[in-house]
Amino acid sequence: MSAARSALFNQIVAERLKKADVNQVVDGDALQLAGRGSWFVATTEELAELQRRVNDKELMITAALPGSGEWGTQREALAFEQAAVAAETELQALLVREKVEAARRAMLLYPQQLSWNWWDDVTVEIRFWLPAGSFATSVVRELINTTGDYAHIAE
Known part of the structure; x- marks a missing residue:
């Protein structure tokens, strides 16, 4: 189950990496405090400040580890993530059926x-x-x- 969920995560990240503005915060992105597990959702009113913090590596844009429950993103970001894995309906249904909880992981990694x-x-x-x-x-x-x-x- 973990490998299936990771494969979907990788698919979402691969789609985001195709965008020229891969590290651009969009409305509804789930952002993680660098070095922490906690995250919150970006709103349009705060995009400029959040983008500055992402550029400074204080915050990381996350991607979904799909499963049961809400993915965490909202609005534009949620639509993007859902579209990225839309063809994987059977795999997503398996994760939900097996009660694998949805989670988030930072999309980029800075050693x-x-x-x-x-x-x-x-x-x-x-x-x-x-x-x-x-x-x-x-x-x-x-x-x-x-x-x-x-x-x-x-x-």
Whole structure:
């Protein structure tokens, strides 16, 4: 069930990443206090201030881990998330039937205390800290799946 819910989360995030303004706060976004689990919903009246706080990494835009119960977003943000996984009706129904509660997770991840050490020409040791619920494999994947001069770093 956890893998199914994560797959839907990844689908929502993938759709948001396709937008040029991926980190732009929209009406109804659920925003998480950086380093915390608590979140709240953005309203149109506060968008400018909330955007400043997202830009300063004080707040993180979250995406749904779909399941039973409300997803947490509202209005424009809720419509976007629902559209992103609209084709996955059977998977969503399974999560509801199995009473897997909907939750939220930060959409973007900023590794902290990042450092590296080259041991030789082909071996690098990478160190970083991530908040609870984050996966180091995701960070490493993004580091090696890159474009430009370092596009073949995984080889």
